Amino acid sequence: MSTSASDAQGAGDEGPVARSIRTKLFSALQPSELAIVNDSWQHRHHAAMRVQGGGSGETHFSIQVVSEQFRGKTTMQRHRLIYSMLSEELSQGLHALSLKTKTPEEVQSQTASSRV
Structure with missing residues (x-):
């Protein structure tokens, strides 16, 4: 699901x-785009998730975020x-994040180069 800044509440x-x-991401990063996908179902068979009884169903996420706050930061710094x-969530059962972090300019540049 993709969310714009005007739809900060996300899906119910x-x-x-x-x-x-x-x-937390909206508050700190004020993103122009944010997509959060729960990928936990793909990992429920892993040993660590079986030990937790399949986990909470919210253990693995893919997150795409576009924010001005990333300007001047390396990918490692952004991650x-x-x-x-998200340290609190990670200490309470969130197991893994797949992150794609970009500035608005990086998105525009990528879009422009894909049109060529």
Whole structure:
């Protein structure tokens, strides 16, 4: 699901972990685009998830975020920033994040080069 800044509340069908992720990222990064996909179902068979009884159903997420806050930061710095913001969730069962982080200019540049 993709969310624009005008739709900061996200979908009502999100679980508590996804809602917490959305709230924290919107608050800190003020993104122009944010997409959060729960990929947990793809990992429910992993040993660590079986030990947790299949987990909460909110253990693995793919996140795409476009924010001015990433300007001047390397990919590693951007990812560390997000992991830091979500440290509470990570300590309470969030297992893995797949992150795509871009500035609006990087998105525009990518879009322009794909048209050529």
